[in-house]
Amino acid sequence: MNSYNFSLRAIVPYLGDLKIAVVGTITMSLATIVVSLVLGLFFAILRQSRSRPLRFLATSYVEFFRNTPLLVVLYFAYFMMPVVGLRMSPFQSGLVGMSLHFGAYMTEILRAGLIAVPHGQYEAGHSQAMTNMQILRHVVLPQVFRTIYAPLGNQLINVILGSSLTSAIAVNEIASWMQTAGSDTFRYFETFLVAAIVYAVLCQTINIARIYAGRALFPDNR
Template sequence: MGYTFTLRTIYPYLGTLWQAAGLTLALSLLAIVISIVLGAGIAILRRSHSRLLRFIGAAYVEVMRNTPLLVILYIVYFAGPSIGIRLSSFNAALIGLSLNSAGYMAEILRAGLIAVAPGQFEAAHAQGLTALQTFRYVVFPQVFRTIYAPLGNQVIAVILASSLASAIAVDEVASWMETVGSTSFRFFETFVVAAIVYLVLCQAVNLGRLGIGRMLFRQGAVAR
């Protein structure tokens, strides 16, 4: 007999699926917030007048963008205890995902800063604006418009990358998929369900990005 696709055996596990999806979303959103803060600091280092600070910022970006996230997670979770740092699987995943994403965030934010012409700062200073006012009213609106689309793409990338947290025992969607598949022996069905969950999460972010973009940038189209 041929293989019969059925979701009936998956129904009893749907309750834990929503918990896993919630954990995936929480992990991803926290990692995004932390990586934006870290990325902003690194982007500033990369724009510094100090050659040493520029080197430190560039080195961080290159290391994080050229090291697999799985390796970073293993280092944080498994190597940490050897130097006295013991973290829960969730916290280790959050730190590893944030550190990795910060490397990409730094380049996104740096591109936004580069897009602001130096004359903008001079004009703001000539108008008597303080440094904080210059950033709020002159720099940030231009930077945000430039980074809006790639920032949304990075949010989606982090959601997808969070699936690797299952390797260090975080009970998110990929972990649910592995557990339910091995328990029910309906691997194909669990793979399809997990793929649908990730698709829904990512499309929700994308639709939200487009909707918010249309409200914020009514005079210009938001790049897809």
């Protein structure tokens, strides 16, 4: 029985492509984080609305996308959007699918933060003749961030890991590099190992940044 000879030499020529793939993963993840945060804040506010139709709309969005696999959402964005006349590149389709999916989770994270802010804070803002937007920006959101920065950091890691599924719709990122390099060299173990290390480095970078941000912004939480 032949033993397996571990060697990274065969995938060295593909390391240049790996750099491009890492940039693709980071770009997709950052864009998704920004868009999903905007969606999350919008629907979190709607879920706190006094209007029943608005609450129903926000709740329907959250429940639908939280109970639909990300891969299904990505396939829908990639294959079905052109059917209705919306032609998008693989990156754009991936961004739409990722943002809709993770926006639902961001909604619940932000909603939890909004609920944690005492109602008296809103009343105090109104007593100072502040508008609703001013109250949200200067009074509510700083307190919301204090509550959610830990779960938000975990969600950012989920976004990076979730971006690997965009390889299924031809987005050039780490998982797609792994599949290409592995099939070309037949060194699947080595390529999988390298991809896993890169993902671990990216995720740990987010985790360390979250920890230090928490210590810097909230020193009393140490």
